[in-house]
Amino acid sequence: MKxxxxxxFIVSGLLALGLISPASAALKWEQTTLDLYPAxxxxxxxxxxxxxxxxxxxxxxxxxxxxxxxxxxQTQKDVVPPGEKGEITATFHIGDRTGAQMKTVIVETDDSxxxxxxxxxxxxxxxLEIKPTFVFWQxxxxxxxxxxxxxxxxxxxxxxxxVTSSNPDFQTKVEKVGKGEFKIDIQPKTMTKPSSTALTIxxxxxxxxxxxxxxxxxxxxxxxxxxxxxxxxxxxxxxPVTPAVPQP
Amino acid sequence: xxxRPDAGAGYAGRPAAVTSHFLRQALLLAxxxxxxxxxxxxxxxxxxxxxxxxxxxxxxxxxxxxAWGADVIWVDARPEEDFTHDxxxxxxxxxEDRWNELLPPFLATWSPEKKVVVYCSTQSCNLALEVARRLxxxxxxxxxxxxxxxxxxxxxxxK
Numbered sequence: 305m306k307x308x309x310x311x312x313f314i315v316s317g318l319l320a321l322g323l324i325s326p327a328s329a330a331l332k333w334e335q336t337t338l339d340l341y342p343a344x345x346x347x348x349x350x351x352x353x354x355x356x357x358x359x360x361x362x363x364x365x366x367x368x369x370x371x372x373x374x375x376x377x378q379t380q381k382d383v384v385p386p387g388e389k390g391e392i393t394a395t396f397h398i399g400d401r402t403g404a405q406m407k408t409v410i411v412e413t414d415d416s417x418x419x420x421x422x423x424x425x426x427x428x429x430x431x432l433e434i435k436p437t438f439v440f441w442q443x444x445x446x447x448x449x450x451x452x453x454x455x456x457x458x459x460x461x462x463x464x465x466x467v468t469s470s471n472p473d474f475q476t477k478v479e480k481v482g483k484g485e486f487k488i489d490i491q492p493k494t495m496t497k498p499s500s501t502a503l504t505i506x507x508x509x510x511x512x513x514x515x516x517x518x519x520x521x522x523x524x525x526x527x528x529x530x531x532x533x534x535x536x537x538x539x540x541x542x543x544p545v546t547p548a549v550p551q552p
Numbered sequence: 553x554x555x556r557p558d559a560g561a562g563y564a565g566r567p568a569a570v571t572s573h574f575l576r577q578a579l580l581l582a583x584x585x586x587x588x589x590x591x592x593x594x595x596x597x598x599x600x601x602x603x604x605x606x607x608x609x610x611x612x613x614x615x616x617x618x619a620w621g622a623d624v625i626w627v628d629a630r631p632e633e634d635f636t637h638d639x640x641x642x643x644x645x646x647x648e649d650r651w652n653e654l655l656p657p658f659l660a661t662w663s664p665e666k667k668v669v670v671y672c673s674t675q676s677c678n679l680a681l682e683v684a685r686r687l688x689x690x691x692x693x694x695x696x697x698x699x700x701x702x703x704x705x706x707x708x709x710x711k
Binding site for chain 1: 648690
């Protein structure tokens with residue numbers, strides 16, 4: 305090109321777009337974000353982040369860190385020779401999590417590039433949505449029934465649910481109020497003493513169980529109140545009388 | 553070549569044309585501004601509001617939490633091995649790894665007059681936010697706070 309300014313402009317543009325690169329070591333990632341959709345009952349969600357060393361020098365992994373103890377990331381190798389491909393496997397342990405989850409893996413290498421953040425976006429299906437998962441009665445409250453609403457996911461129709469209470473002092477009544485919608489009325493039989501129960505909810509067509517807690521609270525401890533009027537009538541304690549010591 | 557009578561006069565004397573021109577520009581700019589906004593909305597469609605930073609009213613400092621004395625239930629949202637290694641005295645383990653199993657023992661110690669302070673490590677600070685969110689939304693507890701600075705801040709102020 306005859307115009308040096310134009311050549312410089314084009315080269316800068318191509319460099320900025322990443323279409324050409326100066327001789328160096330660099331990992332090129334196929335994807336830095338993965339969307340995962342684990343099935344109901346899955347214990348883990350696993351993402352594979354694939355890369356290739358597009359540079360002309362080996363790349364060494366300095367560190368691979370995860371944003372959460374629930375996610376483990378593993379490299380296949382410590383050093384990636386030029387031209388070689390590989391992947392980082394990120395395993396997210398679902399545990400009792402539900403809904404949208406985002407976990408990150410931060411990868412640092414010895415090339416000149418800054419650290420790379422790999423993102424796992426997992427949508428964990430929620431078989432039943434239960435609200436609230438805890439009901440309680442104050443000691444001075446009347447023992448009226450409290451309601452817990454249960455809604456089944458649209459993707460997993462639940463024809464019926466079974467509810468069991470760990471404490472017979474609480475009675476429960478289940479009512480189907482719509483397609484995949486249930487109402488559980490919980491009522492303590494007695495309010496005379498603090499008590500609690502763990503309710504187990506199990507969909508008819510699943511082995512997965514869900515929990516709801518219910519408690520009758522203890523009466524709050526009322527701190528002793530000093531009656532200020534009483535202080536007006538305090539009779540000072542007479543000084544102890546020292547017995548007369550017989551004189552020798 | 554015939555020259556239009558208003559050529560070179562710009563928009564002078566044509567207020568309607570000026571308004572129309574600026575309106576078109578404004579619409580174009582608004583449309584351009586919408587492109588990244590729509591892109592972001594699509595990209596982050598799975599991100600729900602609780603992943604936004606929590607309001608300061610739901611955070612508590614170590615000093616404030618300590619001032620509450622015995623009215624506080626400390627909740628450790630870190631992984632179990634970290635809890636086993638060390639934790640705030642009297643803290644209860646409650647994390648999302650075993651939420652269904654750990655929630656009932658926590659609720660057995662809870663009472664309405666108590667404040668709940670959830671903490672985790674600054675290395676994994678989202679854990680406390682998520683535990684606090686579930687306690688508020690699912691168990692519908694009030695007075696649930698997240699400890700600013702987490703476990704590390706507690707250790708620092710313990711010295």
